[in-house]
Amino acid sequence: MTDLIRDDELIGQGARSRGSQGQGFQGQGSPEGLAGDGVTAMAEDISDGELALTERAALRRVVGLSTELADISEVEYRQLRLERVVLVGVWTSGTVEQADASLAELGRLAETAGSEVLEGLIQRRDRPDPATYIGSGKVRELADTVRANGADTVICDGELSAGQLRQLEEKLKVKVIDRTALILDIFAQHARSREGKAQVELAQLQYLMPRLRGWGSALSRQAGGRAGGAGGGVGLRGPGETKLEIDRRRIHKRIAKLRKEVVGMDTVRRTKRDRRLANEVPSVAIVGYTNAGKSSLLNAITGAGVLVQDALFATLDPTTRRGVTPDGRDYTLTDTVGFVRHLPHQLVDAFRSTLEEAVAADVLLHVVDAADALPEAQVEAVREVLGEITEGRDETLPPELLVVNKADAVDELELARLRHVFPEAIVVSARTGTGVADLIEAIADRLPRPDVLVEALLPYASGALVARVHREGEVLSERHTADGTMLSARVRPDLAGVLAGFTTNGTAG
Template identity: 45%
Template sequence: MQDVKQREVERVILVGCQVNRSDEEFQQSMQELESLAKTAKGEVVGSVTQKREKVESSTYIGKGKVQELVLLIEETSADIVIFNDELQSSQMRNLHSHCKVAVIDRTQLILDIFASRAKSREGKLQVELAQLKYLLPRLSGQGLALSRQGGGIGTRGPGETQLETDRRHIRRRMTEIERQLEAVVNHRERYREKRKKNSVVQLALVGYTNAGKSTLLNRLTKADTLEEDQLFATLDPTTRQMQLPSGFSVLLSDTVGFIQDLPTTLVASFRSTLEELKEADILLHVVDCSHPDYEQHEKTVMRLIEELGAQSITQLIIYNKSDCKIAEFIPVSTKDSIEMSAYNEEDLLDLKREIEHSLKEIMIPYRAEIKADEGQILAAARAETMLSSQEFDEDEEVYHIEGHALKETAIYQLLKERSKKE
């Protein structure tokens, strides 16, 4: 029982090597690594850093720094060493032999956090696939980490015995997961088609991890998504209905947070989930303006949106946490952006108005006449378009309506046929 208790919080040493980075960028990266370690329930007891022109091919850091690291491990009784970069199999193996404790890298740490956060079947499968893709070429360097008893940081997910089996078994498991995920993708595509057919407008919250996306989703839709001041508090995507001031309803989806150097295996495995971004009508890009590295966070997310092929979708930049914004904050994007706090009701109303304005930009304005006995079409116009005015002409027994609709929807075609004659 005592061993389990001790395992709850592991003593961690962080190691970073500054190569082709400014002092400020490197410092921010190390602070982020510390936040990641804390999210994985680790207690940081020390750190080792080094500035080099290029990393040491055999141990990532130089000989002297390896000796310094070994002494620090003995001094602090550390359980695990986490490197702020992706290690090669040979580097990991050599470091294990020197340190005599578990050694993992930033990628493995992020994958581990994802494994502990995944709740849905799809999320668990995606994380397991990413872990297997990452571990397959590195099995030879994993001996010490995989033999640890009682689990701990870097061992969550697929399980020790499964990873110690041969590569063929792992490849078979990967094929099986991909087959299961394919079924989920097909289901998601059918759901997407149904949504389009029903003229549902989709908005997606995107942004750096811990920017406040889940808090915004909860405040805008009265949802009950997990809110924590931690990295990757939300992993499984959540979709809720939101009503705009005009009465028009849209679907708002929360997505997994991005991070610098997001593991490529993770992006590949979560592609089916991230594909949702490409189907959104508007991306609500949330930036934490209280974070000193907000500018880099915004650029990182922009780059990942581009990698996913969603850069052509209209974006509204939301500079969140304005009540705590840093003194040096200057908006990177002045066009199509808003500064706000998710806890301010007035700000939330302003955001909804901004969303309406952005939607009108991508919608087509219409004016139509609907006969009194065409109640179904009128009801569809109210539900599926952004109605701005509606008047009933008793003499002609027709409704004169005006609003905005998405061009490719069935309701727009119906209203086009009933366009108001000038």
């Protein structure tokens, strides 16, 4: 791990580590590169998600490839040579199965970030050691494991302090990172939109600030000592400003700038949300653990064609698509970023505006991975993060509809157990389509219904208004007469006002 940040690295550090990922083609139509190659027709048949998946898989490790380059960026390093990592965790509470599951999840995170996991160690302690996280004896054992496997990185299953990082690196002689830094790295790789990149960079800098390290006056920008001394002279007296102080000052300025940008983007998001609320379009937010199949479920319900990948945190940028209930009512369905156990608080703060989409929805579609070793722990982790978002606020969480996904990946015995644990849940398989129709019906039942009852006689020339009543309201009865279409329906107040001139008694019901 680099002890200092160079001047030219500080600004846009998070963005730099994502530079090779590109912006992608989602929501931008057919890419110019494809059109230029004369395959525009083929590009029209490719969904945004397929294009994004192709782009994400464009750079992968070539087994056996090595490089002699000495000065390359973090992303280039990850693409040219897969990091060989050893995992280490501290088991302080819970069962051994929970401790193993946590370390296994850390392994999947490491592989998603671009690493090859060689070994995993768990230390049983009442609490992490304040100096070395795992204790001096376990550090020596870990050092032997690192040397024996030829590892170049150690990843700890917890958030380390600056002192713990420094002690471990000095004793192990390899790079050491923690779970928070690993998750931030994955977010940096997968962020695509301008808002997502700004939020990730803000979280990275907030994490980095207390962990900056330097060597005091050795990095002074001005020479100390008396005039005429070694390296001294007129204009060079005094301790000056150390490189570490410059780094901190520049990071503080960058954090302030990013916060302003995120607030501005939040204003745009709130405007769009307020417009939907003004039009009283019901909204459904898909939440759940990372890799639970939320994007697949969005595609199954709406045919959105968004990126689907069997990887942790494949989706960071929320996607909103239009859905239609079986009785013809419109609603919006939003795919949100996935959650994880011990989600870094920096990410919760940075993505607060995005996660508030879930809080403002009419229905929460909580997706659970049936194939996970501990699905109950998934549910608990998601509800914990949602509780953090609403903490200290007057608003409450919307009604929750629990969805057990990936039913095709488990046997009937496990499905029966999950139905017993989650009796109100809808069991589906987004991949095969099993249970999706039942899920759409359940969503329709939980959406708020129009509350103004009207009876209107609409002339046949007002066919567009009849179609709007069918689209936005709930038609109770419809009868065709010589004078027009007689409708009895429940509609929103704004539509009731439009229909007031056509009501049989001259007023809205």
